[in-house]
Amino acid sequence: MGWxxxxxxxxxxxxxxxxxxxxxxxxxxxxxxxxxxVKQLEENFFKCTNCNYHFRIGSHDYYDLIFDNSKYTELxxxxxxxxxxxxxxxxxxxxxxxxxxxxxxxxxxxxxxxxKVDKKPLVIAAMDFNFIGxxxxxxxxxxxxxxxxxxxxxKCPFMIISKSGGARMMESAFSxxxxxxxxxxxxxxxxxxxxxxSLMTDPTTGGVTASFAxxxxxxxxxxxxxxxxxxPRVIRETIKKDLPEGFQTAEFLLEKGFIDLIVDRQSLKxxxxxLLNYFVQKETTTQHPVAEPST
Amino acid sequence: xxxxxxxxxxxxLFEQLEKIKQVGEQGDLDVTPMVKELENKIAITRKEIxxxxxxxxxxxxxxxxxxxxxxxxISQMCKRFNELHGDRHFGDDKAIVGGLANLDGQTVMILxxxxxxxxxxxxxxxxxxxNPEGYRKALRLMKLAEKFGFPVITLIDTPGAFPGLEAEExxxxxxxxxxIYEMMVLKVPVICxxxxxxxxxxxxxIGVGDRVFMLENTWYSVISPESCSSILWHSWEHKETAAEAxxxxxxxxxGFGLVDGIIKEPVGGAHTAPxxxxxxxxxxLKKELAELSELSAEERVQQRILKFSSMGRFEQLPDSxxxxxxxxxxxK
Ligand SMILES: [Zn+2]
Numbered sequence: 317m318g319w320x321x322x323x324x325x326x327x328x329x330x331x332x333x334x335x336x337x338x339x340x341x342x343x344x345x346x347x348x349x350x351x352x353x354v355k356q357l358e359e360n361f362f363k364c365t366n367c368n369y370h371f372r373i374g375s376h377d378y379y380d381l382i383f384d385n386s387k388y389t390e391l392x393x394x395x396x397x398x399x400x401x402x403x404x405x406x407x408x409x410x411x412x413x414x415x416x417x418x419x420x421x422x423x424x425x426x427x428x429x430x431x432k433v434d435k436k437p438l439v440i441a442a443m444d445f446n447f448i449g450x451x452x453x454x455x456x457x458x459x460x461x462x463x464x465x466x467x468x469x470x471k472c473p474f475m476i477i478s479k480s481g482g483a484r485m486m487e488s489a490f491s492x493x494x495x496x497x498x499x500x501x502x503x504x505x506x507x508x509x510x511x512x513x514s515l516m517t518d519p520t521t522g523g524v525t526a527s528f529a530x531x532x533x534x535x536x537x538x539x540x541x542x543x544x545x546x547x548p549r550v551i552r553e554t555i556k557k558d559l560p561e562g563f564q565t566a567e568f569l570l571e572k573g574f575i576d577l578i579v580d581r582q583s584l585k586x587x588x589x590x591l592l593n594y595f596v597q598k599e600t601t602t603q604h605p606v607a608e609p610s611t
Numbered sequence: 612x613x614x615x616x617x618x619x620x621x622x623x624l625f626e627q628l629e630k631i632k633q634v635g636e637q638g639d640l641d642v643t644p645m646v647k648e649l650e651n652k653i654a655i656t657r658k659e660i661x662x663x664x665x666x667x668x669x670x671x672x673x674x675x676x677x678x679x680x681x682x683x684x685i686s687q688m689c690k691r692f693n694e695l696h697g698d699r700h701f702g703d704d705k706a707i708v709g710g711l712a713n714l715d716g717q718t719v720m721i722l723x724x725x726x727x728x729x730x731x732x733x734x735x736x737x738x739x740x741x742n743p744e745g746y747r748k749a750l751r752l753m754k755l756a757e758k759f760g761f762p763v764i765t766l767i768d769t770p771g772a773f774p775g776l777e778a779e780e781x782x783x784x785x786x787x788x789x790x791i792y793e794m795m796v797l798k799v800p801v802i803c804x805x806x807x808x809x810x811x812x813x814x815x816x817i818g819v820g821d822r823v824f825m826l827e828n829t830w831y832s833v834i835s836p837e838s839c840s841s842i843l844w845h846s847w848e849h850k851e852t853a854a855e856a857x858x859x860x861x862x863x864x865x866g867f868g869l870v871d872g873i874i875k876e877p878v879g880g881a882h883t884a885p886x887x888x889x890x891x892x893x894x895x896l897k898k899e900l901a902e903l904s905e906l907s908a909e910e911r912v913q914q915r916i917l918k919f920s921s922m923g924r925f926e927q928l929p930d931s932x933x934x935x936x937x938x939x940x941x942x943k
Binding site for chain 1: 774775776778780781782784789795812815832833842844863864915916926928930
């Protein structure tokens, strides 16, 4: 509880969750260098108006975009990390956590929310890259686990929006085992007959990709998102060659057969609504046969 | 014999022993008492060195060039073994081997990472780093075992899944993810043993079992100490510190409840008495198989899911502390 206690003293005012897109007046598109105002970005689903580059946004930004009237309930927000290994590299894990909470006003790299998409219920677990690179530790695993339980309870579909560099090294094998933990929970969702949508956004790599992100019933990805197991730098060092243009992008994975569809952020909600219609309808049909036999 | 840096005192003693034996062979002198004394000394020194190994030293041991690998254990433990090849989609990965075996009369599917024993073979086996087709071959064999009710034994020994260009093209992440999923619900008993290196996704890709064991001088972690050092310390120089920080030894892992048990190695490590090591491993496997066969498939799968679902350490805040932080989330 050490790091959180220290931190609590520092939190007096309560601002909104900080956006991944900085709140400065102007932002420069990393791809085409166009200068964009925050207002322009917000009105265009946090995409570049010139080249359609999808800016990295936070979990709450996604909830705002996806859920009806931007209304939703955050779930399991009270789970926080513990520095179980007393991990110290160039700084201590406790300090890292404290700094990240201060920087982002989030308690971890994942939030979970429940809301309606065109009136159809959905549980979404989404990542915040600003919080230690969206890394997966015990908290992320537990939030996904509880998210799955909640979806089963509510008999509603489940979705994960990934945006992560992979495992959280500071939790070592605990982090590794979240791959198995989240997968174990998804087998239960599957047994309950509920669909699971995996949306991969920029970036989705490492243990996140090699577990829950790649075992969805439907795999969605944002345009040009980096998606892979090993990071590009590691691969370059391994093969000692430059990587081909477009390697490990969403488009590349679609071509190789690992993604169902690439969705522009602008049509994300509509696509989800379609999916929910297909799957939820199917469930209703099986439960209530159309024609009752007459007696 | 290959000695690791921390085994220097042993190396010196072994050199002395060699010399004395040579003198003995030349005739005149009866060296038996001296040989005996030296052998005693070697045993004591070995015990001392091995009583207190650091994380990094265990990493070194797990990579000892003379350490027994998967195919050695299979040949020692099983009367018959027929290797089965290929993933039926792309090819046959040499870094993961597997097949049907006769373990004292019982048919088992046994598979694992395989490293090479010399320079040429190390390359042939890609240093135990599997490509997607390796994981898919493993899955094919496990599904075959499930179909006919054979227990599955996996032996883990990898520095990681191969981070290559083609591995990405063929879906390394998907292959590992799929294996974790399918192993979680496999109806037959599954026992996994880390026999050397247990690095990250490459290890857990064949590492989901009713029982997961580690040999005494092995490691299991989300990342190798070297890579961890390079990422967190921005240099390769801190691998020893990283090895300690990652708490990756069998003792640590068992202490955290992330593995089900530690299998003792002969003093001096598995490579000093490989036959004995194989006997110890076989005994443990047979005991566990007998226990697991008492359970129904449903019970095993339920317990497996429950075991992995419970892994993780976190804290739940009392509401009041949290209220301040999250008040904004709902109302937007
Ligand atoms: Zn642009």
